Amino acid sequence: MYLTLLNGTGFVFNVDDYMELRSKYRIMGAPVGTANTKGWSPNQSTLPVELTKYETQLVLDENIAMLVDKSQDLRAKPTAEKLEEFKADFESRLLGQKETLKDEKLRETERYMEKILTGKRKKLLKQGKHEMAEALTAEDVLKEMSENFKFDRQNALVEVPCEHLKDHSAQIVSRALVDTNSLKYRIFKDLWKRGKFVTSGDAFGADFLVYPGDPLIYHASHIIIVHEKPVIKPLELVAKVRLSVIVNKSCVFAYEKENEGIHYQTVAWCNPSK
Template structure:
């Protein structure tokens, strides 16, 4: 077993070590972190540039595309898209805004003063006033009419592109209807104008708009987030702060977290992090975690706390392979043969 730290990945030296005998590997536990509480007055200050996240289902949601790109690109937090693609309907791995943040991400956004969690329940239950509703409906009607105009213009452009074929087809139809060829007088402008006047937009074909945000100004109250004060969150935050990496949940790969060297849309995860609540791990448990990580072509990291309550990381490489096992087996057979010959 090759033991070393994850300093290359996290860009900061990390002390790591295994202590104990053959029966157990002694790789401790820490006081809880306090839940983050935001001052209500702070969000009302004009100079406040924190991102506002909407409280839903006990966590925070982002409905603004620009805010989400800031969170993802500048702060390396991905969240999960849960919105429906209005063009294709529900398609797995093809969701749109809003983005839901898990409890670790939400707590981190608040603790690092990146975002503020707000509740809009009272405003939405009260709804918009009559004037605002009329304005929303008027703008919706304008957008539907704009769809019809855009669709008709697209058809006109297709006609202009194939104007010669269109005019030839109209000429043939007139001749078939009994009009003498010498009396047929067609111009490009005339054909285009006739098509434009005959076009009608069916409102049933209009695309239904699904707004990412509320369409009118409304009030919101700053609320606190009751995150779980766990060792898992401490390790999640510690890894995030150590280097230019992305950290996501790692349940799909049998671990607590996944570490990506860049945006998960571009890079595959390089490490699987296993959080140990107790610094002692049994050999069989360690082997199972390592083999599971190796099977998905990643590096295993054991994260724990030492006796001084400091977070430590142990990176484990699996060195076994069939070739090495075959060589060891052949060597063992040769040694046994030599021993038998010497006894004889």
């Protein structure tokens, strides 16, 4: 499996790769493409999928995928041979649309053949062409439809493929995208190794969100706040816990104690009046 390096992080362009990352490895990412011509909408987002830097680094560390940089090849000026190949491929797709539309028009004509024949015969009779009206058959109608069919290229559908249509070279990226020794990355990796579904918590004023299952089915159950030191200021403690209550999630402070590793401290808001 290959991730494409864009804007400093990994992108997934293949739907099978994305489904494997999501279902097998609990790597969520965020679809950032759109099929809506009026603009991007988070509810209508499609491939490609953008992974966070932490997700990308984790996938690399666990040898789940490799990161490649395609910018050098994709930015190179195409050769005359490649241009001709692209034009031929483009024309082939337009021809396929033309034939498909023509076949559908003929099938639609066959479905309403009786009404069409009746209408054409009446028109011929009004023009005084009685013999032509009597001789008119379904084959004549289909032949006329086929000969007069026109395909307006301006209304053709232009494909916007996720994956590049042609093979091209890429360079393997071996450098780390984040500091793998940083506490935040190690906590993200630790939560993932515990079998959790972990995503970015920026929208909730946290570092991470933890889900009991796939985020398509479940809401996040915990917000994770990363602290470099096991010391929390009272005002920050109150603010973060109140925030977790508002969004109906448990608040977890993650920190590291010397020689003891990573610790998780869950804090709940207590209402003595209840």
